[in-house]
Amino acid sequence: MTENGNLSSKERILAAGTELFLRNGYHGTGVQELSDAVGMGRGALYYHIGNKEQLLFEISMLLLQRATDAAAPAATSTESPDVKLGELARALLVHQSRYGEAWTVVLSEARFLSDEHRLEIITARDSYEAIWMQVLKDGAAAGLWREVDGVDIRGILGMLNWSNRWMQPGGALTPEEIADRYVDLIVHGLGK
């Protein structure tokens, strides 16, 4: 939230769009519903967001930006790679638990973005993954674990991101505890 009137309107549109896309899907959401939900005429809506596809794109980019911002403290800390790996995982799951509904929307609806916007999303996702790759490379260089590649990274992030499908607020484990469990699984496997 901000005192800037324009930005605040935009935030309200992004929040309303996320909720409507979650409930009715991208294709099941009309501009009129969005207009009703934010209490804004179509003209004002258009001024702030352009069209519906642009709205889905901005929801997606904001989410990736937030995930990247959440990773920044871990990425830039001077801790050893194993500590940083734990911090990255905790930051991701705390972020996911906070923005779970937006993640459901982006994971489910991003296939309807224009090719150009999808490419921008993939570039932003790659930037996020690069943070993990750097920490995992640093850990391998420090002798903490073996070398990793893209298959590993996608598997590791898949394990963590899949929590969007089952993690519940107030569940038996906190996001941080789930993150710690998975970091242990990533580093040590099921080995005794």
Next chain:
Amino acid sequence: MTENGNLSSKERILAAGTELFLRNGYHGTGVQELSDAVGMGRGALYYHIGNKEQLLFEISMLLLQRATDAAAPAATSTESPDVKLGELARALLVHQSRYGEAWTVVLSEARFLSDEHRLEIITARDSYEAIWMQVLKDGAAAGLWREVDGVDIRGILGMLNWSNRWMQPGGALTPEEIADRYVDLIVHGLGK
């Protein structure tokens, strides 16, 4: 495919529904488009499938049934749990590579199912997960790895299921090779 006319019509409807839901989403797909895609009148469509929600439900149940069927040889084999784990993972990724579009539809659109149907899907998914849980429990009992719980299972299946988002036909690794990589990661972690 089958020589039974009714079943074949139904299969065609399920395939057309999957394709339309993939391209336009559940809410973006009309009964008329479906009718056009299968070359069947609304009456015949209704006879075979009931309504659109029922179609999404049947697509989802068929997919889970196929995944469960694909797991059966591994589940019932007399191999040791570590071999069975590898077979389960390979069967899942081969299945995913074959039915990747249907998986995208089910993962993205199942939130629009009725509560009753969603519950049936969750029950079918739990039956599938129970196959993995049994093999992992057997392996722990045999001293091959530590005890596992639901958090482990969901992480392991998350790692494998996430491949739906990136695995490509003709990619650098076959589904079997990706499965083997992930089984190694699951059992040994990144440990050297």
